[in-house]
Amino acid sequence: MQPSFVRAARTTDAATIAQLHWDVLHGPYRRLIPSEVMENLDHEWMVNRWREAIESPPDHYSRVYVAVDKTSSPAAIARTGQSDLQQDGASLGETVVGFAAVTLPEPDSGVPNFQQSAFIEPIIVAEGHRRQGHGSRLLAAAVDHWREGKIRYAYALVLAGDSDTENFLAGSGWAPEGTEYRHTSPAANVVQRRWHTDISMTEE
Numbered sequence: 685m686q687p688s689f690v691r692a693a694r695t696t697d698a699a700t701i702a703q704l705h706w707d708v709l710h711g712p713y714r715r716l717i718p719s720e721v722m723e724n725l726d727h728e729w730m731v732n733r734w735r736e737a738i739e740s741p742p743d744h745y746s747r748v749y750v751a752v753d754k755t756s757s758p759a760a761i762a763r764t765g766q767s768d769l770q771q772d773g774a775s776l777g778e779t780v781v782g783f784a785a786v787t788l789p790e791p792d793s794g795v796p797n798f799q800q801s802a803f804i805e806p807i808i809v810a811e812g813h814r815r816q817g818h819g820s821r822l823l824a825a826a827v828d829h830w831r832e833g834k835i836r837y838a839y840a841l842v843l844a845g846d847s848d849t850e851n852f853l854a855g856s857g858w859a860p861e862g863t864e865y866r867h868t869s870p871a872a873n874v875v876q877r878r879w880h881t882d883i884s885m886t887e888e
Contacts, residue, residue, distance in 0.1 A: 688818065690825040693748035693783065698735035700780045701750065705730055708808050716843045717874060743788055745802055745835065749825050751782035751809060751818035782809035784822040786829065789839070794863065801837040802830055807849065819852055827883050836884045841865065844875040853879050 693701065706727055714722065738748050784807045789795040804826045809818045830838065840858065842849045850860075863878040 687754045688752065688816065688821070689754075690749050690751050690818075690821045693734075693738045693750045695735060695739055697748075697750055697780060697783075698738060699731050701734045701748065701783045702727065702730040704780070704783060704808055704810055705734070705806070707810065708806075711811065712848070713843060713846070716845045721874065737785060745830070745833065746785075746787045747826075747829060748783060748785045749822055750780045751813075751822050753779045753781045753813060753816075753818070781813040782807075782818045782822060784808070784826060786826045795837075795839060797837055800834055801839060802826075802835045803839045803841070805841045807840070807852070814848075820856065823856055830883060836882060838881050838883050840879045841876040842879055844877055850879075857881055 706725070709717065709722065709725065734748070737746070741747060784804055786802055786804045789798045789801055789803055791798060795801050804823065807819055807822055809822075827838070838858075839861070840849075840853060842853070844864075858879045858881040861878045861880040865876045865878070867874040867876075
């Protein structure tokens with residue numbers, strides 16, 4: 685098996701995935717999300733949410749993938765600040781260093797051709813493991829899964845100001861579609877921008 689690879693998430697990965705998500709929200713994404721939203725985040729709720737997504741997906745196309753690194757030593761894990769939780773769902777010598785979730789859009793989501801469309805969101809790779817191909821492998825796994833069925837158009841929601849994800853998607857052949865989602869409340873305002881690609885155009 686290759687030193688780094690992608691596989692479908694297991695129930696035992698839920699705590700690892702939640703920790704990765706938590707770390708990114710409180711790290712690189714913290715400046716993009718209002719403090720009022722961050723203060724209301726609950727770690728246990730995130731663990732349960734990811735466990736449910738893995739155990740009980742709403743349809744065949746919804747799936748969670750994890751990026752696995754077989755080369756990470758305990759010392760390397762300590763240097764990157766990753767928790768011991770990241771070993772929970774992995775085999776001996778494996779470290780889960782990223783994840784991605786794929787879902788189908790709701791009929792009222794406003795996505796064109798929604799019956800042939802799917803979303804990938806989020807795509808998260810731990811700091812210290814970026815620019816090592818994990819994000820590209822997660823994206824490729826999603827595309828391979830979609831191509832098994834009817835999916836032709838892929839979408840992603842990107843937080844406004846998240847230039848790293850924008851650059852990653854642009855380098856993978858995606859483009860901004862022009863649609864924005866605004867999540868507003870009296871205390872907060874979060875903006876996500878929709879990116880898209882036609883995966884049939886990149887099929888070999």
